[in-house]
Amino acid sequence: MTEPASAELTVETIEEKLQKFLESRTKQTWDPDADLFKLGVVSSLFAMELVVFVESTFGVFVEGPDLVLDNFRTVRSMSALVMRLRPGDPGA
Amino acid sequence: MTQAEERAATAAVATGEQPLIKCLVWDLDNTLWGGTLLEDENVEVTEAVRQVIIELDARGILQSVSSRNDHDHAWARLEALGLAEYFVLPRIGWGRKSDAVRAIADELNFATKTMAFVDDLPSERAEVAHHLPDVRCYTAEQVLELLGLPEFTPAVVTVDARRRREMYQAGFRRKAEREEWQGPDEDFLRTLDLVMRIGRAREEELVRVEELTLRTSQMNASGVHYPVDTLRSLLSTERDEVLVVSLTDRFGPHGPIGVMLIEKFALVWHVKLLATSCRVVSFGVGAVLLRWLTDSAARAGVHLIADFVRTDRNRMMEVAYRFAGFGDHDCACRSALPAADGVQRLHLTPARQEPPSTMRVLAPELRVRGSVEATWATS
Secondary structure, three states, X not given: OOXXXXXXXXXXXHHXXXXXXXXXXXXXXXXXXXXXXXOOOOOHXXXXXHHXXXXXXXXXXXXXXXXXXXXXXXXXXXXXXXXXXXXXOOXX | OOHHHHHHXXXXXXXXXXXXXXXXXXXXXXXXXXXXXXXXXXXXXXXXXXXXXXXXXXXXXXXXXXXXXXXXXXXXXXXXXXXXXXXXXXEEOOOOHHHHHHHHHHHHOXXXXXXXXXXXXXXXXXXXXXXXXXXXXXXXXXXXXXXHOHHHOOOOOOHHHHOXXXXXXXXXXXXXXXXXXXXXXXXHHHHOOEEEEEEEOOHHHHHHXXXXXHHOOOOEOOOOOOOHHHHHHHHXXXXXXXXXXXXXXXXXXXEEEEEXXXXXXXXXXXXXXXXXXXXXXXXXXXXXXXXXHHHHHHHHOOEEEEEEOOOOOOHHHHHHHHHOOOEOOOOHHHHHOOOXXXXXXXXXXXXXXXXOXXXXXXXXXXXXXXXXXXXXXXX
């Protein structure tokens, strides 16, 4: 599932994939700025699925200080995390 | 079976080479009942066969069906005979029987060496044996001997064993409703009337607590095994808390599903172990527990430090801790704890938390010794 060329990743394509995943998993649609955790407690299973989906789909590894709820709170915060962590990123 | 084969089988079970059977899959025509349903609407089950079914059930051995028939037709006959309730995950249709047995084993999460299959037709037994060599196959003539065989005779029949089939059936109903549910998962959880009870462990619960520290590999934060004697010694101190977590819903009890060991220092509570059963992870049990603990610590005015030891299977637990706000930050309270090599110490400065909307939580007030359990509520 890892993207062959990270150069093809844009914020738009990342967010589209995240939204598609979230919709299949939660049976509802999500705006890029909607708070996934606002409705209540998210199960550890869902949290884990989210982390694993981000890692395996975009070829990044999320660890330590990056592995915090705020980075996974919205589609937008996840795309920002991926853009920051993706391999070959000059700022990484 | 010849006598020699029978003796060999007995020896194999006694030495543990051949584990006890956990599920027996029945053929129907000319095996469970006399004759074939397509030729005789009113096939009958002998009283002796009925007793075998009832007794295997009482021993905690699950039973299923693999039969070449029309499903509704055959199931209606089992119901009319008063036997349908004894069978889980029936596979009645026209496919290969080895596929049926494999699917039943997969769904139950049983190894095929704990599965058995009984069928009057040598061709069906051969087909199953060919694709699933670990499955033990029996002829229709052997049905009345099954109760005497060692692989169908557990050494002890526990209360849990007698209720095993009902717990599985409740689990299947729960799962089916969840799969049919069209809305968000969280709304489904609210329909379950979930009640999570967190209680101080009693002496008679320690064996189950030990088991939980051994078995819960995905949701075990430190992978440490706590033997019953160690746990018992913790019960008598003022500083230590051994907490057992159980869960029930409208389908029935899930039984004990989690354990937490906490040592309470003046300024910090040290969570030495948090483990929850994988069976209930999708109910958000781990996250709710951490949230309750965070609120309890905030009310007591103490910080939290949790031990975490990474294994190749427990990343979910790390995600749960970090998403609950636990992290690597420095804090003076860390010095209260004795040093431990190879253990990650995740720290949290707790803030008050709202109770979850998905379940009711019954718990003691941790800062008060001997406090009774009460519903976790705001304020």
